[in-house]
Amino acid sequence: MRFDYSTQHVASDQRLEYWHDSVCTHFVSCECRTGATMEGRMHGQTLGAFHAAQYAALHPHSWHRSYQDVQHDPDDGIIMIFIESGSVGLTQSGRASTLHAGDISMYDAARPFVMSNPTSMMLLRMPRRLLLSRLAMAEHMTGSRIPSDIPITGAIGTMLREAITLSGTATEAVRARLSTALLDTLTVVLELVSGVEATDRQSAQHTMLYNKAIHFVDANFDNYDLSVTDIANALNISERTLLRLFAKQGLTPSQHLSHRRLEHSFMLLSERRVSQIAQAAYLSGFNDLSHFCRLFKKHFGHTPSQVLTG
Structure with a gap:
């Protein structure tokens, strides 16, 4: 049709x-x-x-x-x-x-x-x-x-x-x-x-390391103190190598971590799993409420309170 x-x-x-x-x-x-x-x-x-x-x-x-x-x-x-x-x-x-x-x-x-x-x-x-x-x-x-x-x-x-x-x-x-x-x-x-069928071993290695980094962030994004250094140490690679892995995807490790935390906070608020904005922020790895609210509005176009009460 x-x-x-x-x-x-x-x-x-x-x-x-x-x-x-x-x-x-x-x-x-x-x-x-x-x-x-x-x-x-x-x-x-x-x-x-x-x-x-x-x-x-x-x-x-x-x-x-x-x-x-x-x-x-x-x-x-x-x-x-x-x-x-x-x-x-x-x-x-x-x-x-x-x-x-x-x-x-x-x-x-x-x-x-x-x-x-x-x-x-x-x-x-x-x-x-x-x-x-x-x-x-x-x-x-x-x-x-x-x-x-x-x-x-x-x-x-x-x-x-x-x-x-x-x-x-x-x-x-x-x-x-x-x-x-x-x-x-x-x-x-x-x-x-x-890199599933890639013959370039370095390319395949980079893909594997990137996926490991993503999984590590997914498992630890609620840790307020999680840093780029922590991610690199968990993979036994240098911070410079970690930055190169993420650069191929068009972002930095810090940006990915922030996006993951914001997505989790949106889920908590929209599904009413929390009753207060501060709960969503802290459970998602943010320890500065005003900073969280500014990032949330910039990323989603709505304030946390609008999502919670919407």
Whole structure:
């Protein structure tokens, strides 16, 4: 089934709502935020259980999927994005990436995320089970940048464009084979990035160390005193090596730690697991309440009290 949504013929005061509903219908329920009226077009088609689309928008905006969205509207899809132009920010699971033309990334609809300033990109929504059956660790790669110089990323862009413009007369068998080919090609790219089949031992070593660092932070983020030195010592590596590991993901160890703590505090507040803001802060590893509140508002666009009472 083909779809084509454009704000061109929609009244200006209704464009944001129209754009929001159009995108959420085919991809994932989340909130579109902008300081201006929205102008854009999204068109594409379904390929069996897959949705492929080209997305173009004129005004700065962002998409936010919160823990509340995840609770109220559960979704297990994984969405791949291929950046055509502009600079797009993506944050999920403590990873913050800045994507440029030719780059690829993924976000997981089962977890909160923030995407900022998408201007021109292509999207492919796929069932989680199909991707994970090919590469189980793929769900741990969401929010990461896959740069354009990784082999075969260009092929994904070409195939995705073909999928978006595929003739309406194409049979279901053709559509299924095309979606399978896209999924298989994406899996190869992810394997190259993760080092699963990499021949470069150093690259594989870096991937392994990065994953260990992530797991260590996840297990200890509620420790107020946790530092970059502690993380490096736990992995028996230097702080400089640790910084290089995270730099490849577009952030620092301190930024990842802060994002992880903020996500945990949001969960505590939105799920009413605590009755006071201070509890959420301290249980998430913050020992300065005013600093926590400032970071929380900057990261989520809402104050802790708004999330607790919302």
